[in-house]
Amino acid sequence: MYNSETWIRIKNSDIKKLESAQYNFYKRLIGVPTGTPNIAIIMELGILPMEYKIQKRKLMEYQRLMKIKEERLTKKATMRAMEMGSRNLVDDTRTIMETHNMVYSDEDIVNMTKNQWKKLIERNLADVVNKEITNRCAEKKKVQHLIQENGNLKKYFTQYTWETARTLFELRTNMVKLDCNFGHRESKCCICGDKESTEHIFECVGSRGSQLTQQTYLRIIQPGGPDFNTDKAEEVTKEIRTIIKERKQIQDILNKYG
Numbered sequence: 001m002y003n004s005e006t007w008i009r010i011k012n013s014d015i016k017k018l019e020s021a022q023y024n025f026y027k028r029l030i031g032v033p034t035g036t037p038n039i040a041i042i043m044e045l046g047i048l049p050m051e052y053k054i055q056k057r058k059l060m061e062y063q064r065l066m067k068i069k070e071e072r073l074t075k076k077a078t079m080r081a082m083e084m085g086s087r088n089l090v091d092d093t094r095t096i097m098e099t100h101n102m103v104y105s106d107e108d109i110v111n112m113t114k115n116q117w118k119k120l121i122e123r124n125l126a127d128v129v130n131k132e133i134t135n136r137c138a139e140k141k142k143v144q145h146l147i148q149e150n151g152n153l154k155k156y157f158t159q160y161t162w163e164t165a166r167t168l169f170e171l172r173t174n175m176v177k178l179d180c181n182f183g184h185r186e187s188k189c190c191i192c193g194d195k196e197s198t199e200h201i202f203e204c205v206g207s208r209g210s211q212l213t214q215q216t217y218l219r220i221i222q223p224g225g226p227d228f229n230t231d232k233a234e235e236v237t238k239e240i241r242t243i244i245k246e247r248k249q250i251q252d253i254l255n256k257y258g
């Protein structure tokens with residue numbers, strides 16, 4: 001990330017590779033499978049996708065060079081060296097700004113402080129990311145119900161233990177270990193025979209006297225994430241982990257002898 005000269009000439013395919021490394025890093029950090037939708041990572045952890053991280057760097061570097069240019073207008077050697085190195089950056093900056101409808105003249109940019117420019121870039125890129133979340137959620141079955149989310153680090157990751165947070169993440173993104181979440185969409189509940197789903201587990205055990213109910217589920221997937229106190233969050237996630245494990249055992253037995 002440190003040599004902007006290199007980044008200016010970066011290829012799209014290289015950005016994709018960096019992005020996939022970035023997502024895999026976060027997936028390992030949370031402890032979820034690599035098959036977890038990338039959009040879920042962007043949404044729940046509020047990370048800026050690599051493509052936009054690079055764009056942010058370029059825009060920041062552009063302002064830095066514009067400011068230097070003004071200060072060193074008479075120093076021809078510096079200017080020439082800078083212009084040779086920054087020609088691509090100028091084009092890149094134009095393209096990036098056009099893509100995101102950022103309408104600022106060079107004068108606007110130079111007159112901003114570094115921090116003002118940075119905040120402006122961050123705001124613009126956050127809007128872009130949030131639009132992308134809406135679009136990509138609509139296409140992805142696993143996260144369709146989270147379509148109103150914005151990309152930001154959800155509180156549940158900072159409030160609870162990793163284990164609790166991971167279970168909540170899995171519940172919110174349909175990554176809990178149920179057959180229906182892993183390619184077998186038509187799976188039936190091994191207890192009642194209804195169509196299996198993450199939500200159904202809550203309904204199913206809720207109707208049998210568990211503290212887990214559809215209400216609990218709705219609180220988990222609500223925009224911004226669940227708002228349980230720590231004890232409640234730990235209780236709920238512990239119970240759901242036990243239920244999933246039991247159901248897996250029942251399913252295995254049914255598969256064997258059923």
Ligand SMILES: [Zn+2]
Nearest residue numbers: 189191192204
């Ligand atoms: Zn059931």
